[in-house]
Amino acid sequence: MARWLVILAGGRGERFWPLSRVMHPKQFLTLIGDKSMLETTRDRVATLIDDDHIFVVTGVDYVEKVAHNLPRIPQSQILGEPRGCNTAPSIAWAAETIHRRDPEAVLLVLPSDHVIQKADRFLRLADRALMLAAEHGGFYTFGIVPTHPETGYGYIEKNGAAFGDAAVQQVKRFIEKPPREVAEKMVASGRYFWNSGMFAFRVNEFLRAVREFLPALADGIAALVDNPWRIEDIFAELPAISIDHGIMENARSVYVLPADIGWDDVGTFGALARLLPRDGEQNAAHGYAIFVESENVTAITDGPLVSFVGVKDLYVVATHDAVLILSPDKSQDVRKVVEALKQGGSHEHLL
């Protein structure tokens, strides 16, 4: 059973404006280290899966960027979606395409814009999940032990060891982004993980589940692979649904591997700020910054020098044509600026 990797790289990254742009979303940014998050995602599992076994699903506008970022991946394996339909259609498209070439394939599905600080541990877990899927079948997820009652993530409840191994837990249920009180109870109980959005499974088992739980998607994707020139029409009709909600919540034999891997989806500037090293005054910089009598300030710049005098508790993001100054507790609200720009017709600052 050959291993295949499906990288999901369709994000539009509005929460990272102005660093990310419509034409340069988060997966292409160099937020940590000197590679794009997309490259880092591929490199993480380079020892497990070869480049000619990788598919990247992205927006049609980003196909060229992906090809430029990952030049060794065959161009035909970069799938460009004419509109974003959430994760189930993206994965189903890649899966159907892979299945026609290799019906015995085992798939690893990874988002392209997450940080994983303990790369070795993740590599071992991914290897384990692919082996388990090959050996036993079933759907494997990677569960992050929650550090706080995050309301922006989905949760996975565990249900006891599978295969006689506490490192593989059966899944009792998936919980979508919960209200705060619910999140607090879940975290306190110790029975829940964050759903990191990474999966491993056999391609044929996945496609059977799509057929069973999302038959319209199964039909649409089969039609798409048979008639690629009809992509616009077919995508217009596909159900926009996540793999979690559309497949995992319904599937049998779903497992979670507790994953202490230093994971972060880096969904906001706040998350990015937490990942940066800080000086004695709790200031952190990604790019060139000068701090004078300032504390707990995070500066992220892709070019301009950013300097501070006598301020504290701020996030600042600077590019050559746009600057964002943000209270640390408002990092979810960047979209309000993006909305204002759209309404004001300032599209040049979004591209």
Added chain:
Amino acid sequence: MARWLVILAGGRGERFWPLSRVMHPKQFLTLIGDKSMLETTRDRVATLIDDDHIFVVTGVDYVEKVAHNLPRIPQSQILGEPRGCNTAPSIAWAAETIHRRDPEAVLLVLPSDHVIQKADRFLRLADRALMLAAEHGGFYTFGIVPTHPETGYGYIEKNGAAFGDAAVQQVKRFIEKPPREVAEKMVASGRYFWNSGMFAFRVNEFLRAVREFLPALADGIAALVDNPWRIEDIFAELPAISIDHGIMENARSVYVLPADIGWDDVGTFGALARLLPRDGEQNAAHGYAIFVESENVTAITDGPLVSFVGVKDLYVVATHDAVLILSPDKSQDVRKVVEALKQGGSHEHLL
């Protein structure tokens, strides 16, 4: 007696970094309205003095910029100093040059980077001062009624009406930048004005005072006008002293015209911030800014869009290659960033 204008345009504007740069200091900025401060200074007295009676004294590096800004002023009347020696040498150089053409000249001396909001009143006062100088001789200053105990300005103490007119006060003494307690007492007494750095006098009377009080300067300037090719050597030897300290404090027949003219030297971002119109949340912008849930924020940009989410009490200055974020009470401390840049060798951000 013909009227001549001397504009002092040698400032290097470090307090306005990054908006001002070594090669683009404050007098060339468009801080208020759509003209540079230098142009505005000239235009303010356009009805009093013709372009061919204007001298501008500036740094040698800025001569071209001044010529570009004020194209109708004869090039020979833009004097470029090889180093800044404070105001007395600048004015003396222009005065000596004018005196050789027109020994009866009456001079109006204006800094090039101040704001005067009540232009009509100022025009009448300048006209008055020039008339008084022509008629009676003496040195005329323009005194601003203090609104707060500013420690960054010089003060002028009045000594009773001159020429039987309360609108022209004799000057008792000049006070250099005072400590705060002294400033508070002066403001409370009602007998002191801020020294706005603008003057009117007869050129021959001024040059006599230079000869009397600053003989080394008188010699240097005479040598300079006789031997312009020796400018480097001569400037290296000139005493660096202000007209206030070197001349006005010593001269007899010094007068102050109380000047309710909406004056501001716009010496800091704080001063500029006070001049900008504010919205209901006390936010102000010079350039394109978006405020989301923010208050008492001042954004000054010469290009980049600046956006705010959930912050308050900030000054932000943005250019394409440098951003400054400043606490409103730290507006005097911009130089600390400039110092850090110089020490760090980041000269590209200063030019």
